Amino acid sequence: MSEERSSGKKDPITRRQFVAGAATAIVSAIVGGIVGSQAFPKTVTETVTREATKTLTSTATVSTTVPTTVVSTATKEVTKTATKEVTTTVTVTPTVKKTPVKNAMLLINPVKCTGCMLCAFACAEHWIKEEHPELAGETINLEFSRIRPMRFQYVDVVNVCYQCRLEPYAEGSDKHPCEQVCPTGALHTVPEGEGKEGYYGNGYLWVDKDKCLGIDKCGRCLEVCEEQFGSGISYDPITKKAQVCSMCGGMPVCADACPEGAIEVVAPGRNGRVYAEPPEAKAELYYMKLFGVRRDL
Amino acid sequence: MAELYGVTGKIARVDLSREKVTVIEPDVELYKKFLGGATLGMYYLFKEGIVSPDVDPFSPENMLQVMLGPLNGAAPNNRSVFVTKSPYGFICLSFAGGQTAAKLRFAGWDGLQIVGKAKDPVYIAVIDDKIEIRDASDLWGKDTEEAEMELKKRVLAPIEYKDVSVLTKYDMTPQWVEIRPPDPEKTIGAKRLAGVWLIGPAGENKVWFANIITEGFRAHGRYGSGAIAGSKNLKGIVVRGTKGQRLANKAKFLSIMNDIVNKEKQSYFWRSYGTAGIGYWEAVTKSGFPIRNWQWEAWRDPRTAKALTGPFMDDASFVRKEACPGCALHCAYMTQITSADPMMDGKITDMPDWEAMGMVGGNLGYLEMPGKTPSDPYTGDHFDQAEALAKTQYTTMLFDKFGMDFIEGGALIAFLMELRQRGYIGPEDLDGIDLKWGDVHAVDAIIRKIVKREGIGDVLARGLFPTAEYFAEKKGKPEIVQYAQGCHRYAQPAHGTRSNKDRNPLEYITVIRPCEHTGGGSGAFMARDLAGGIEGQNFEAVTNSLVICMFANSFYGWENALEMVKAATGWTDYTLDDLHKVGDRYYALGRLFSLYSLQIKDPLEDWDKTFPPRWFEPLPEGPYKGARSVYNGDPEAMLADLREYYKLRGWTEKGVPTKEKLEELGIADITADIAKRWW
Numbered sequence: 005m006s007e008e009r010s011s012g013k014k015d016p017i018t019r020r021q022f023v024a025g026a027a028t029a030i031v032s033a034i035v036g037g038i039v040g041s042q043a044f045p046k047t048v049t050e051t052v053t054r055e056a057t058k059t060l061t062s063t064a065t066v067s068t069t070v071p072t073t074v075v076s077t078a079t080k081e082v083t084k085t086a087t088k089e090v091t092t093t094v095t096v097t098p099t100v101k102k103t104p105v106k107n108a109m110l111l112i113n114p115v116k117c118t119g120c121m122l123c124a125f126a127c128a129e130h131w132i133k134e135e136h137p138e139l140a141g142e143t144i145n146l147e148f149s150r151i152r153p154m155r156f157q158y159v160d161v162v163n164v165c166y167q168c169r170l171e172p173y174a175e176g177s178d179k180h181p182c183e184q185v186c187p188t189g190a191l192h193t194v195p196e197g198e199g200k201e202g203y204y205g206n207g208y209l210w211v212d213k214d215k216c217l218g219i220d221k222c223g224r225c226l227e228v229c230e231e232q233f234g235s236g237i238s239y240d241p242i243t244k245k246a247q248v249c250s251m252c253g254g255m256p257v258c259a260d261a262c263p264e265g266a267i268e269v270v271a272p273g274r275n276g277r278v279y280a281e282p283p284e285a286k287a288e289l290y291y292m293k294l295f296g297v298r299r300d301l
Numbered sequence: 302m303a304e305l306y307g308v309t310g311k312i313a314r315v316d317l318s319r320e321k322v323t324v325i326e327p328d329v330e331l332y333k334k335f336l337g338g339a340t341l342g343m344y345y346l347f348k349e350g351i352v353s354p355d356v357d358p359f360s361p362e363n364m365l366q367v368m369l370g371p372l373n374g375a376a377p378n379n380r381s382v383f384v385t386k387s388p389y390g391f392i393c394l395s396f397a398g399g400q401t402a403a404k405l406r407f408a409g410w411d412g413l414q415i416v417g418k419a420k421d422p423v424y425i426a427v428i429d430d431k432i433e434i435r436d437a438s439d440l441w442g443k444d445t446e447e448a449e450m451e452l453k454k455r456v457l458a459p460i461e462y463k464d465v466s467v468l469t470k471y472d473m474t475p476q477w478v479e480i481r482p483p484d485p486e487k488t489i490g491a492k493r494l495a496g497v498w499l500i501g502p503a504g505e506n507k508v509w510f511a512n513i514i515t516e517g518f519r520a521h522g523r524y525g526s527g528a529i530a531g532s533k534n535l536k537g538i539v540v541r542g543t544k545g546q547r548l549a550n551k552a553k554f555l556s557i558m559n560d561i562v563n564k565e566k567q568s569y570f571w572r573s574y575g576t577a578g579i580g581y582w583e584a585v586t587k588s589g590f591p592i593r594n595w596q597w598e599a600w601r602d603p604r605t606a607k608a609l610t611g612p613f614m615d616d617a618s619f620v621r622k623e624a625c626p627g628c629a630l631h632c633a634y635m636t637q638i639t640s641a642d643p644m645m646d647g648k649i650t651d652m653p654d655w656e657a658m659g660m661v662g663g664n665l666g667y668l669e670m671p672g673k674t675p676s677d678p679y680t681g682d683h684f685d686q687a688e689a690l691a692k693t694q695y696t697t698m699l700f701d702k703f704g705m706d707f708i709e710g711g712a713l714i715a716f717l718m719e720l721r722q723r724g725y726i727g728p729e730d731l732d733g734i735d736l737k738w739g740d741v742h743a744v745d746a747i748i749r750k751i752v753k754r755e756g757i758g759d760v761l762a763r764g765l766f767p768t769a770e771y772f773a774e775k776k777g778k779p780e781i782v783q784y785a786q787g788c789h790r791y792a793q794p795a796h797g798t799r800s801n802k803d804r805n806p807l808e809y810i811t812v813i814r815p816c817e818h819t820g821g822g823s824g825a826f827m828a829r830d831l832a833g834g835i836e837g838q839n840f841e842a843v844t845n846s847l848v849i850c851m852f853a854n855s856f857y858g859w860e861n862a863l864e865m866v867k868a869a870t871g872w873t874d875y876t877l878d879d880l881h882k883v884g885d886r887y888y889a890l891g892r893l894f895s896l897y898s899l900q901i902k903d904p905l906e907d908w909d910k911t912f913p914p915r916w917f918e919p920l921p922e923g924p925y926k927g928a929r930s931v932y933n934g935d936p937e938a939m940l941a942d943l944r945e946y947y948k949l950r951g952w953t954e955k956g957v958p959t960k961e962k963l964e965e966l967g968i969a970d971i972t973a974d975i976a977k978r979w980w
Contacts (some may be wrong), residue, residue: 118631120624121400122562125375129555141552142306144375145545146407147460154493155400156453157446157517158635158649160623163492176476185472219460219489226489227468232481235491239460241543263566263629282491294620295637295649301450 104202104254107271110151111279112162114290116266117153119160124149126261130252135213136242147241150249151258156287156301159294162267163283164258165209165236165249167276168229180209181277182225182237182248190215191225191246203253211246218244234280306549307371307869308332309409313432315425317533318361318417322432325414333872334967336883337370337411338848339394342384343890345414347971351386352893354900358386359507359532361418367405367498367538370847371869374406374546375554377561377627378853381405381498381515382845383526388509389764389790391895393524394814398625398633398850399515401496401540408542419534424499426456427540437536444702445501445514448536456495456539463489499537500527501704503752507531508762510709516623518633518651518701523791524814527704549871557865558627564856565629571852574611574619575632576655581610583659588923589796589803591664593722593738594715595786595915597675598797599923605668605679608686609658609693617687618694623651625850632852638698640691641684644742650698653690656818659795660711661700662693665718666738676922692741699745703752710751712785712792713765714744719784725776732756766790788912789815789895798916800925802827806916806932807939808834810909811946813891819851827931831946839884846883886966888950889958896957897975904979905955909943912936955979 128149133140135148146152151164170177170184177184183191190212194200199208219226219239225246226237238247249256251269259267272279281289284301291299310332312325327341335341346352349364356362366384373379381402387393405413408429415425419434422441426433435455440448466485470478497515504511504527511527512520521527530536548554565571570578584590584606588599600606607613618639624631638648653662662668668689670681700707718736720726728735734746750758760771769785772778787793788809796818798806804818805826811834812820821844822837843862844854857865859877867875895901901908917934919927932938944954951962957979963969 115621118622118624119400120628120631121626122629125627142547142549143545144548144551145543147543147545152492152494155516155623156493157449158623158651159621170474170477174476174480176474184474184477185468187472219463222467223463223489224468224472227463227466227487228472228483230489230491231468231484231487238492241458241460241545244460263562264631283493284491294635297647297649 105269105271106254107273108251108254108256108269109167109272109276109279110164110249110251110256110259111268111270111272112164113266113268114159114161114294116264117160117162118264118266119153119155120263121146121153122261122263123151123162123258123267124153126257127151130257131247135240145241147238148247150238150247152238154283154287156284156291159287159290161283161286161290163235163286166234166280167209167251168233168236168280169275169277171275181228181233183209185224185228187222187224188215188217190217191248200253202255203250208250208253209248210250211248213243213245216245218246220244230282233277234286235282236280305329306547306871307866308337308369308411309406311410312368312412312414313410313427314414314416315432315434316417317415317419317423317434317535320419320434322434327411332371332870333875333879334883335886336843336846336866337373338368338382339384339845340842340883340887340890341412341846342366342368342382342394343392343887343894344968344971346384346386346392346894347890347968347975352897352975354390354898356386358388358390358529361416361533363416363529363532365415365526365529365533365535366412367402368412368848369402369406369410370849372847372849372865373402375403375548375558375627376849376865376869377558377565377625378630378850379403379626380848380850381521382848383513383521385526385529386898387524387526388507388528389525389815390899391524391789391791391815392813392891392898393526393529394845394891395513395521395524395526396845396848397513397515397519397521399496399519400626401498401515401538402848403626404494404496404540404542406542406546407544408540409544413538415530415533415535417533422505422534422536424452424537424539425535427538427542428456428458429541429543440536441505442502445499445704446517446702448501449497449499449514449517452497452499452537452539453493453495456541457490457492458494458541458543460543461490461492461494495539495541497537497539499704500530500535501702501752503703503705504528504531505536506752506754506762508705508751508754509764509767510706512704512706514701514704520701520704520706522656522706523708523817525706548869550868554865554868557861557868561853561856561861562627562629565853568630568856571630571632574615575630575634575652576852577614577634577652577658578611579655580658580662581606583655583796583803584663585924587797587803588800588920588925588928589798591659591715591793591795591797592668592675593666594664594712594719594784595793595797595799596719597922598799598803598920599925600668600675600679601677601922602679605675608668608689609653609662613686614652614690617690619652628850628853630852636694638691638694640688640695642688642691642741644745645691645695648695648698650694650701653693653697656708656795657697657711658693660708660715661696662689664711664715664795665692665696665744667692667696667741669739671739692739695741696744696748699748703748705748705752708794709764709792710748712787713761713768714747716765716769716785717747717761720772720781723784725778725781726772730757730772730775732758765792783914786913786915787816789908790911791815793913794818798930799918799920800923800928801931801933802925805829806912806930807942807946810912810939810943811838813888813895815895821851829931829942831942831949835946835949838888839881842884842887843880846887882966885950885962886968889963889966889968889972892952892956893958893972893975896979903955904957905940905943909956910940953980
């Protein structure tokens with residue numbers, strides 16, 4: 005697949021040194037937020053192969069085996085011809101040809117995200133075609149989007165499913181929590197190699213609309229999500245049936261639509277529940293991270 | 302009715318006195334004629350007789366409208382406009398960005414019209430077709446930040462809300478239940494997808510220049526829409542829509558939208574610092590920076606100007622950027638103040654943008670070192686510059702938090718500072734507050750008095766010109782009024798007229814929103830190309846009727862705007878000429894509204910000549926030292942241009958649309974009886 009690099013242009017300073025400098029705390033937050041979240045002893049990233057037609061710098065982050073928080077970022081050369089680093093805030097959107105990321109997850113950078121909702125417009129468009137082709141020709145409706153930016157004054161939270169799983173030793177199951185509590189089996193994992201073409205991934209979440217009871221009669225999936233994890237389920241405004249992010253089979257349209265590069269598609273190789281928070285809790289955490297103070301919402 | 306696209310054909314009329322909601326269904330011809338937004342709102346103010354001088358702005362009869370255009374919703378660069386009669390009596394068209402306008406469209410509405418007055422504080426909750434008037438007593442008195450977060454929680458759509466728990470332990474595995482049993486009290490409702498427009502304490506206390514705020518810092522800035530909401534006991538409007546928007550030609554619409562976003566992505570100017578980027582250049586290349594109540598428009602030492610410029614402010618305090626829906630310009634920056642002064646340190650606010658930099662930063666004398674004037678060399682270092690920035694941000698934050706306009710407010714405080722500088726007033730006139738140039742603590746104290754309308758604050762809360770008249774009378778010195786910088790009895794925003802590089806003073810006189818800086822056509826006016834100026838103004842009027850962003854409209858242009866309207870609405874026979882006519886209607890209606898509502902006898906003498914003499918006095922410092930506007934110090938030359946401008950608009954030479962013009966525009970039925978008194 006892609007050319008993988010375990011080493012690259014080393015970041016001259018460690019994350020800890022970054023944090024030490026108060027003036028650069030924010031920069032640290034940007035780098036640390038993404039990089040730190042991937043600091044994981046064993047590097048298992050299958051990164052997206054991109055063929056760039058224009059200049060493009062993909063800041064693929066590859067963790068090293070160095071213990072604790074010392075993390076290097078590798079600037080990945082995309083093709084032989086496209087190596088120019090984009091250093092200004094003007095980024096040229098490349099035309100990319102991609103392959104899906106297995107076991108994919110979305111990581112959203114709260115510093116880069118501007119809350120412009122272009123991710124949600126793209127997602128809604130993707131799903132309205134899938135689920136309501138009769139409306140797709142003339143309607144734009146963000147309710148079909150599985151990714152929902154929410155604005156909390158000074159911070160934007162992009163609410164999405166983080167692919168939580170239960171831990172078998174503690175919870176007696178390795179299913180997704182929403183999947184576990186679904187009384188009809190409507191919300192289920194499609195195993196790898198099965199399901200829709202192009203959606204292979206490492207299995208993906210899917211709602212069987214014929215079986216789903218809908219929020220009026222049920223709502224267990226969202227209730228358990230909001231009680232113990234995040235708020236990753238939404239409901240179709242017309243059928244009232246559950247909607248969940250299927251990661252577009254490892255090539256999410258939201259990430260492509262983002263003009264800021266704030267959405268990264270990664271294969272974290274770990275349980276997504278560590279990223280999940282209800283929107284308000286995320287907003288409060290982001291607020292702490294960005295402004296260094298606590299604010300109750 | 303034929304099927305509607307883009308617009309929904311429904312406007313809700315909320316009567317707060319009778320606690321009733323009715324639905325108005327305007328004919329599609331009305332949309333074609335007025336498009337929506339500002340112009341459609343003005344049409345209703347005429348039709349319902351709100352324009353009449355007998356309707357007091359603060360009376361229950363006044364109508365507060367929030368109106369959308371056909372593009373609001375799916376189109377990039379959504380904005381919202383509040384249309385009402387301003388506390389000052391003239392037209393109030395007040396715009397802001399943010400997500401709430403799109404949400405109102407997705408709820409299925411083209412606008413809300415609010416009349417009457419609630420007995421107790423209320424907020425209006427819009428959830429799709431359902432509109433409720435709900436109690437807001439517990440939120441009255443709270444600032445915009447706190448109240449908005451609370452309101453967001455209270456309005457949820459049926460598909461994200463459930464007030465009974467359905468999850469039981471039988472749905473979970475036994476081991477799971479053992480460690481984290483389901484909470485029967487826990488219900489569904491963690492999503493926060495509503496949008497909020499609301500007022501702060503300033504609006505509640507009917508400060509004449511109070512704002513309607515959204516998202517903490519986006520202000521429907523000028524003309525006092527917040528005071529009108531306050532007079533109706535309306536704390537806010539909360540909107541959650543799940544219906545989406547229908548477009549006649551969605552594929553075309555999306556392709557234009559995509560082009561616009563892609564063009565926006567190439568914009569270095571907007572994507573780097575937004576309007577915060579212009580501070581230094583406003584001073585050193587245009588010489589239009591408001592300094593100390595416009596006594597200066599540039600500093601002798603360019604280093605002084607650096608404190609309020611994008612790159613420096615970014616280095617010192619910008620944290621992240623925020624965008625309106627669908628926009629890649631993200632012109633707003635969230636910031637945190639760092640200061641040696643504990644009053645300001647750690648506070649969280651936005652930018653400042655250009656208007657705040659000008660009207661608060663330069664105008665209140667924050668940039669100069671203590672005891673120095675703008676004509677002195679700068680002796681400070683980067684920390685001193687950071688303190689100047691902190692003062693500007695802190696003052697802006699106060700205005701946003703309390704929900705007040707910092708253009709009128711900044712001009713007002715700068716005016717008082719100049720009166721103190723000239724010895725007309727002293728601390729004894731301001732309840733003991735000594736308003737020295739650059740004293741942020743004195744500014745903090747006076748703002749709090751204005752918000753509470755306490756002591757002298759009750760006088761100041763009526764804004765710049767009423768305050769000037771108050772002190773002129775109190776001191777028996779009529780010359781005091783000349784230091785009030787503005788025209789049409791409203792404060793001049795942050796773009797100077799005295800150099801011949803920034804703005805033509807004529808622009809401030811011709812715009813229908815008194816003394817606005819966003820009227821369009823500035824370049825043409827500077828070249829004294831009046832026809833070009835009208836073209837620019839009309840495009841801005843169309844922008845304001847579509848209620849899209851004037852920063853983004855340079856990525857649209859007339860052609861794209863027309864194509865977007867056609868793709869959204871399916872009006873295949875709609876032409877550029879129709880769009881131009883909307884601009885003409887906007888100008889005719891706005892002009893007549895203010896003249897009639899304020900009962901102006903002679904529009905030229907009594908209204909258009911209300912500009913300050915300083916506009917034509919030589920600049921004391923800077924690259925254009927000695928300049929006296931594009932008219933070289935001759936107001937008569939400007940008035941000659943004004944008469945020419947009126948002729949080009951097809952108006953009488955006193956600036957009143959003629960009978961023929963009103964008939965041509967198809968608005969004679971609502972305006973002829975009003976206009977005829979000046980024919």
